[in-house]
Amino acid sequence: MTATLPSDTLRDRAAIIARALSDSKRLCVVERLAEGERSVSDLSRDIGCQVPNMSQHLAVLRQAGIVASRREGNTVFYRLADARVLEAYRMLQQVAR
Amino acid sequence: MTATLPSDTLRDRAAIIARALSDSKRLCVVERLAEGERSVSDLSRDIGCQVPNMSQHLAVLRQAGIVASRREGNTVFYRLADARVLEAYRMLQQVAR
DNA sequence: GGACTACTTGCGTAGTTGCGCAACAAGTGA
């Protein structure tokens, strides 16, 4: 087993994850990426925002370790870095119901 | 069963829950309340902040439906309104690890 | 009523966030 008591740093990191998930556009991104890789322009079109804005949202998710990116030519594909994010999101939805 | 596709409102509400959990002091509150009811002054002492500040954090959690309060004489006791919040918090910690 | 405790609310402020827009960087292909 690992630590049982949540250390300050673990709590802080959990807060950062929660912060990254605290925007409905970013949650929408998580939903899309749950289906598979998506490019920045795909996501911005689906969600209905400008590309720079989407890029910033993705940067927030990336800094939280929620998504990862891969470049192919001049398109950048994003994917979920950790499938457990979906579990966390589902639990948030349960609480939100 | 209820809705399978996350509606806009469900997503928005999940974002509100995540926002409420996006502060380490509030996560600390959730940890304390997982052990049982606590008064505002108890929480502010344990967490090390002023009472008005704690009251505001509790208001955020209350508006998100995460905690509920009960008055007994002068003291107001807060408790977790939904035990599933703990599940969500644990999942956030899993992702944060 | 008056003094006291416990909590909430209002206010001002410094810091942060989300957004639009412009500029820049990275890659492709003629």
Added chain:
DNA sequence: TCACTTGTTGCGCAACTACGCAAGTAGTCC
């Protein structure tokens, strides 16, 4: 090299957040 596409970064601004502090509210006890 030039034009083009795709993302990222910088900048300015309005909105929001966390905090400290003062003031107000709710309840107890004398």
